[in-house]
Amino acid sequence: MIPALTPELILYATAIGLTTIGLAGVVLSVHLFRMVLSLVIAEAGVNLMLVLAGYRWDAVAPILTSLGEQPAMVDPVPQAMVLTAIVIGVGVQALAVSILIRIRQRYATLDRWEVAERMDADIAATAGTPRDVSQEAPLGERPLPPIPAKRVDPSGSES
């Protein structure tokens, strides 16, 4: 059975579809940059969802055009919230990419599993504990990818 192509189906499907694709992307991505991108997508979906929560049939935008009798307006509150949410989203995104830049400089990779492994090794080294041997490192040491010389920012160690 194909459901009728009602506007709410389209719009909700879009909002939730974007959210879901975004979340799936975050889960499935191996590349950290794609994870950030996926988050952006998911946020877009949720923003749409918020606006939908205030949408009203046959209403106008919430701006007064004339004094006196007002036509029905859509709900302004969700719109204000979405404004806030969009800006918050971009702030987080900017922060995320700047951290990515640093990780790329230090670890020469953005593969999440490799980053996680390097992080574990780093923490263990700082703490002075022997690393737990995992299935990912079955026999002895698995060499981690060396940091290629050309990628190293010579001034990257200033902080």
Add this chain to the structure above:
Amino acid sequence: MTLTLLDELLLFSGATLLVALFIGRGLAAGWMVTILYGGQLLTLLKMAALGYGGGIIASSLSFTVMGQNLSWRFDALSWFFALITLGSALLSSWFACGAWERSYAKQGGNIWLFHLAMALNVLSMLILLASGDLLSLFIGWELVSWAGFLLMALAGGVATQAAMRYITYAMAGGMAIFGGLALVYSSSGSLQLDAVLIAVESMSTTKLWLLVILFGGGFGVKMGLLPFHLWQAPAYAETPGPGSAFLGAISSRMGLFAILLVLVKLFGIVNIDSLKIPFTLIDARDLLAWIAVFTIIFPTFTAMKQNDARHLLAWHGIGQGGYMLLGVVVADAMGGAGGLLHVFNHATYQAALFMAVTAVIHRTGTADLNKLGGLVVRMPLSFMVLLIGIIGLAGLPPMNGFVSKWLVYRSLLNEGMPLLFLAAVIGTLGTILSVYKLIHNIFLGQLRVEHEQVKEAPWSMMAPMLILAAIIFITGLFPGIPLAWVASVQEVVGLPATDYTLGGVESVSGSLDMIWVIGVLFAGFGIGAVIFYSAGRSKRVHQLDNYAGGHFLSADVRYQYSDNFYAGLMHLVGGWYRGSFLWLEKSVISLIDFLSLVMQGLYRRANAEFYLLSTALFVMAWVVI
């Protein structure tokens, strides 16, 4: 506000703690603390009316926290246990003063911490004994647990490991009690004893079962009941000398105190008797009795295997706890009296034995039964004390252990429990064998070369040992003295009171008069001595005046029987205790270890976002469907 006698006692004990804390580093601090213990004991004796059926003495200390009333008071039960606590604390502390302290400090021990830990233990035990409701009972319980941990962990190294094991067991027990407390609270709405007494009557069988298991298990951990006994021997044995005398004498009896208070007094033996185990003929009470019997047998035979005198004694301490519980669970006048009297008797001879062994360690530097022997010629008084102690431990006349064990046996026979009786006798057999190993390997046989110059223990140590030996004999001769206290304890916890006389018990179901028994015994000794000396044909030979295989042995070759004692017997029974309890303990630990590994993997190697997504999916699906 006037101070009651109990207030005085607690304040006195607190003052002792403060003295140990602040001036415990000074010279003669040990003597000061010992005198203060003596003062506490005197205060306790001022309450002696409690031991003879006097009324309850309440403390004026009581407060309300989060709607819970906390109060403290003393009755005959508390008084009886407090007497043993303070007595053993006084004598152990006395024992520690002087020579032992000096050598302990010389070996790098911290004597300040030792006295502090002792004082803390005594105070917390008094608080526990004074508890007037279940909540204060639990508070005291935990205090005792942690104070004991401090004393056990003092020596460092192996001792700390043993203490760690102890505290893990104790925490598990404590949490079982905590859970039981919560269950009780949910049905009574209060933790006051009166309220609980009423609530017990209307509890469902399931709940009562659960409570018996939780409380029995929780208190049993401290008593060292099977299968929770593994921690006790190493923990007590590795405690610094006088500390192990103190702990061995009283610490694990706190478990019995709590069992008496909660299981016997509050729940009532009758209620426990009504808890049938489905599909079998036995009930919860029988279960407890059998646990007690196995607690007698297994640790006793394990003790036989030990090659360290302290460990041997500590294992016996576990086993003797079984007699006490057995007597209490039988719950007739004689059994109860036997169990309770055994608490007192055990404290006296256990303390004496640990002290004697510590004296030997003090002089020779070792407690290894394979490296000692023949010390009787060098330390005759210590030998005497040890001898008296093991006679008490083995439950032979004329010492006090005989009385309490006789009472327990008699009650088992009276109540028609021959299997339990048989098992208890097997336990006693093991006791006799292993205490023989103890005295033989230390004091009998040939003196080792390296111990030629050993002297008798110093008088600071000898005095408390002799006092204990005297008590062991006197209470063996006049068991009526402690039996008077025991009778009032029985009354308080709701057991039938025994009819005692100065020399023992006098009732229709059985009588014992130790004055007569000992009289006959000594008369026999006297006759033997008369025969021996009147014959007059004895000849004194030197210990080394020996033959072996027809050859003279030169003086530098010593003939030691002590190494690998009971090898043949061990071979016979060894298969029976291959350490199944140890295996149980290890498997629990490795299970936790494994689960821990899994959980760490969950956090460290996993895809967090995936968890999030799947959780979201599951909860949403749950909502929709």
Add this chain to the structure above:
Amino acid sequence: MTTIELWIALTLALMMLSAAVMVLLVKNHIAAVAAASVVSLGLALLFVLMRAPDVAMTEAAVGVGLSSLILALALRRLGLWEVDGKTVKPNPLSLNREKRDG
């Protein structure tokens, strides 16, 4: 909402969803960023339809403009600015595993 608007919305929705899928699947990072800004653009247009001009303006400025700019700048600094995607993916579902140069 008129019928025309409905159709526009449908078109936009399809465009956005396919762009969103592209963000995940496309090999080239630049293309992914571009696809993400297409999603934002569609969203901005959709907001206009939803009578939310303020939000639409913000989304256009922030989502389409600023966010893409940030991502593009980041790509350059990350060294992922490769116009021709030379890397060959072994498995379409191992999403964008970075080729390693070590």
Add this chain to the structure above:
Amino acid sequence: MGNLTGLLFAGGLGFMLLAIAGGLDFGAPPMLIGSAIQAQAPAETGATNIVTSVVLGYRAIDTLGELSILFAAAASAGLVLGRRHTSAGTQTEGGFILRTGGGILFPLMMTIGFYIIFHGHLTPGGGFQGGVILAAAFFLPLLARPGAKLHHSTLSLIEGFAGASFILVGLLALAEGKAFLQPLLIQDTLGQLFSAGTLPLLYLAVGLKVGAELASLLSRLAQTEASQ
């Protein structure tokens, strides 16, 4: 875990969410506070753009929080990326068109940005949108001349004082015995630049702060690239 599982889970989640969201009454929201705000907003805040009156009036603390988030993100990015490098001397300049275009565009974009900011209470637009345009205007010279030094101290000065003035306007109301962030100087007339009292002032603060914040973020992202 298999990718397929993840995909299935995500799809399942989407389906479930859709099923739940289907319970909402689309197109006819309850509008409890929405309609109340519509009725009162013009009188209470003097803004014809009701979204603006919500953003700067009814939910002004949200906006303040949002500014703080942006500030926090910029500061954090600054912490992460560290100090700017000044090794730009070797960089080649941008093309002629970019440079000249930048020169022309800069004032134009500034004007547009400020216009949008100041008319935020009347027409669609406002501090955020205008702020982004301002940021772009600041960023343009950087694109044109990668080695150009953006005046970071100036930016942070603007950033700090813009944010502070938002709060200070709010505190002014508090000092006058009103509530924190209560709009002041509301005129009776609607639809004019100064009818909304302090709201345009707030939007100016927002715009400047957003602009400065984003400009410094962008330059930080771009600048270190220049040094690579």
Add this chain to the structure above:
Amino acid sequence: MNGALALTIALPLLGAFLLPVLMRVSVAFGVWIGPAILAYGCWILGDLWLTGSMQPFSVALGGFAPPLGINLYADTLALLFALAAQLLGLIFWPFKLDQDSARRQALMLLLVAASTGLALSGDLFNLYVFYELTAVATFGLVAASGTSAAYAATIRYLILSGIGSVLTLFGIALIYGQTGTLNLAHLAQLAPEQLSNELGLAAFLSLLIGIGVKAELFPVNTWVPEVYATASSRLSAFLAGLVSKLALLIILRLLLLVFHQPEAAQVILILGILGVVSGELAAWRAKEMRRMLAFSSIGQLGVLFIAMALPDGQGMLAVLALALHHLVIKSGLFMLADGWGGALQRLRGSAAASPLAAGLFVLFSLSLVGMPPLPGFWAKFTLITELAGQTEPLYLMGLTVFLLATVVEAAYLFRVAAIIYQSAPQERRPDEIPKAGGLSLATAGLFGAGLIATTLLIAPVGDRLQTIAAQAQDVDLYINTVFPATPGASQ
């Protein structure tokens, strides 16, 4: 007077905005701004706490009456946590002076402001904004330690937290779409009719998982070990001690005011039990101080969730007591970890090097495992009596798990204590033994002193907690305070 409440949020924000500028002008002056602002915040809140009538009040921000505008709701619970936020901010102030200190201090001010907002705000979306502000400030502060591992940990946290905010926003959208309001009091009025259905439950669960990221809810807490292992101890203490409790407080408020479905409590209970099991067991094998504390923190938060799941707010007192207790203990322990971070085996002999720190460690551990008469015991006691009173088997399971976890906890904590008190290995030079000292030891000592003081004053403290809990439990009081019968009387 009550209007000054807004200052506790506004002033730290103001300070944060101005700090980078002022620090450039004069460092000597700049460094005092943050502490001064926080001290003033403490003074305002302390003043409200002491002089106030102990009646809750509501402050309408912007002068717009609550359902339209945003209000701050201050009952004793909220005031207490707001005060804790300011006070802990002051205690854990990043004093270190280097080129980044202006930014770091600004971020810290933002974090404190956001935490205060989380405690006080009475509006759902406003809570979300403060929640995000907390998150972003945290990212910056974690990344500020500048190690590669810190960056990697931050990005993991950021992405998880990003998903969390997506879910939170989704929940808010659902709620707004259904009821048309965001004010908690208003929602509390409408909830019985409009949100006691599947949609309400779904909204709650989205919010729960979203906010749960910060509250260390299982299983969205995988960021915890890495972040606490890489961030500075002071920050970890603040996060584990306070921020997680604030997130928990929001969930608690939502549960109490808006979502009364038994299913909601059940989900929390199950997740709480899993949290306890996973956290405490994982800590058992931890070889490193901070990770151990992090795992233990997960376990403790799980206990809080179990307490929270008690129906009809019965667990309020337990939650409050456990939360405050954990706040003090974990802060203190993380302060000790400042000197003692790293492998546990390295700590051998540290007791001799710093006996006070070792004593504090034992004290905190004892209280954490609930040894009477330390406060931890009373907190746990309130929990288990409530749990045992429930008839549903799931609660009894929670009780069992809680008790067993305590045993495990005691075992691993005292294993560490035993290591600390071991004598140092021979081959180690004395200067190789980690020492806890200086400011962090003093801070830990402060918490230890607080703990002992609470032990001595347990009866009055307990009574006060009971009144606070009773007030927080009262839904009608909340609604009537925000919407007084005579309009405007709340000001």
